Amino acid sequence: MPRWNWDFDGEQRSRRRPTAPATRAALPAPGTPADRARIRRRRAGAGLGLLLVVVIALVIALAPGAHHAHAATPAKLASANPATRAKPRDVDVPNPAAAVKAVLAYTPFVKAGAGRGRDIALTFDDGPGPYTPGVLSVLEHYHVRATFFEVGAMLRYFSASTVREVRDGDVIGDHTETHPFLATLSRHDQREQLFEQIARVELADGPRPLLFRPPYGSYNATTMRELRSLHLLMVLWSVDSEDYLQPGVATIVQRALAGAHPGAIVLMHDAGGTRTQTIEALPIIIRELRARGFHLVTVPQLLQDDPPPAGQPLPSSLSGD
Secondary structure (H helix, E strand, O other): OOOOOOOOOOOOHHHOOOOOOOOOOOOOOOOOHHHHHHHHHHHHOOHHHHHHHHHHHHHHHHOHHHHHHHHOOOHHHHOOOHHHHOOOOOOOOOOHHHHHHHHHOOOOEEOOOOOOOOEEEEEEEOOOOOOHHHHHHHHHHOOOOOEEEEOHHHHHHHHHHHHHHHHHOOEEEEOOOOOOOHHHOOHHHHHHHHHHHHHHHHHOOOOOOOEEOOHHHOOOHHHHHHHHHHOOEEEOOOEEOOHHHOOOHHHHHHHHHHOOOOOOEEEEEOOOOOOHHHHHHHHHHHHHHHHOOOEEEOHHHHHHHOOOOOOOOOOOOOOOO
C-alpha cells in the first residue's frame, strides 16, 4: 500500500513567513513522562479554576444571548432529562484509536471516506461556546453522534459542553489553542498550539484527541511533521456549509445537502460567532440525509467503515473558517 511522504515534497515555500525564534524548549509528544507530569501539575492547581469556569458558564447560560440560542431549537430538544441524551447507534467504534492508527499508517490526512458505504460525518468547529448546547440538544434529540474540533482557549469558559459531548459519545478533535493561521507560525509555536489544546481536553477529563483540523485550512510542512510526532490525523472536509457566514438557514441546508455523498465529511460550526442559523438548519439536514439513506457517524466510525483511499495528494490549502 502506498505510504505518505512525510517530508511534504512540493511544498509552497512562499507561504512561510519568518517568525521570532522560540524562547522555550520544544515540547515532547503527549504521553511521555514529561508530558504526563506537566498535565498532573495542571490538574493539581485546577480546582479553583474549574470552580470559576462553572460560575462563568452559569452566568453565560442565564444571559439573554444564551436563551436566544436555545430558543432557536424546539423546547423539547433542550430537555435536561438524561434519557434524551442517550445516542444509540447500530454500530459503535470499539476502539477509535485503532481506527485512526490504521489510517495514519498510510496517509496523514483524510477529507472523505472511499464512498463504499452510506456513512456521512457531521463535524463542528470553533467550540465550545454559548451556542454549543443548542447544537448538542439537536444531536441528542435525533440520536446523532458528531465530531467537534475544539479551540483549547474556549474550554476555559465552556468546558461543560465538552463534558456533555464526551458523555454523549461525540468525538473531540484538536483545533489548536487559539485558532491561528498555523502556516505563519514557527515549529515551536505550532507545537504549543497543538499540545495546549490536548492538555485542556485532558484536564476536562476528555480522551486525548486523535484528530486535528487546521483553522482556516492553514498548514505547511512543519504542521505535518508536528502532527506526525503527536500521532494526530488531519481531518479536512469535502462539504463546506459556510454557515460561519450566516447566509440564512435555507442556504446552509442547501449547501450541506448539495455536497452530500457517501463518505462525505461536512464542515459546520458551533461557535466562533452567532450560530442560531446553524442550530435551526441542523434538524432539517439530519432528517433529509436520513431520508436519502445516509448514516450519520463520527469521523472514527467513518474511518473504520469506509477508510479513505491511499495515495491521495495533500491539498496545499483549503478555504474555511
